[in-house]
Amino acid sequence: QVQLVERGGGLVQAGGSLRLSCAASGLTFSSYAMGWFRQAPGKEREFVATINQRGGTTYYRASVKGRFTISRDSAKKTVYLQMNSLKPEDTAVYYCAADFWGNGATDQTLYEYWGQGTQVTVSS
Numbered sequence: 001q002v003q004l005v006e007r008g009g010g011l012v013q014a015g016g017s018l019r020l021s022c023a024a025s026g027l028t029f030s031s032y033a034m035g036w037f038r039q040a041p042g043k044e045r046e047f048v049a050t051i052n053q054r055g056g057t058t059y060y061r062a063s064v065k066g067r068f069t070i071s072r073d074s075a076k077k078t079v080y081l082q083m084n085s086l087k088p089e090d091t092a093v094y095y096c097a098a099d100f101w102g103n104g105a106t107d108q109t110l111y112e113y114w115g116q117g118t119q120v121t122v123s124s
Contacts (some may be wrong), residue, residue: 004096
């Protein structure tokens with residue numbers, strides 16, 4: 001069956017960096033656009049970043065643009081989220097998701113598969 005497994009979350013001070021990874025199995029990785037979403041306590045889950053199937057097109061929410069970078073490694077079937085200059089407001093559970101033949105959507109309802117999430121906590 002399809003599995004998306006996120007790793008790399010943790011506790012970091014404001015201004016620090018973390019690199020999240022999401023390893024996919026049970027699907028043809030090259031057929032899926034991949035996205036990262038996050039959910040803070042008491043808030044709705046929101047879009048963070050997306051990358052298309054070939055990795056040539058990326059898109060970010062405004063508040064993370066210039067600080068976060070999404071990338072993918074087809075050989076490893078893994079998508080990454082490099083997070084720099086972290087702020088306390090970035091604290092959330094981060095989820096990766098897969099969108100079959102998507103073009104990199106911000107709408108989470110278009111994503112068919114989801115990981116279990118990884119906690120990122122940024123202290124001030």
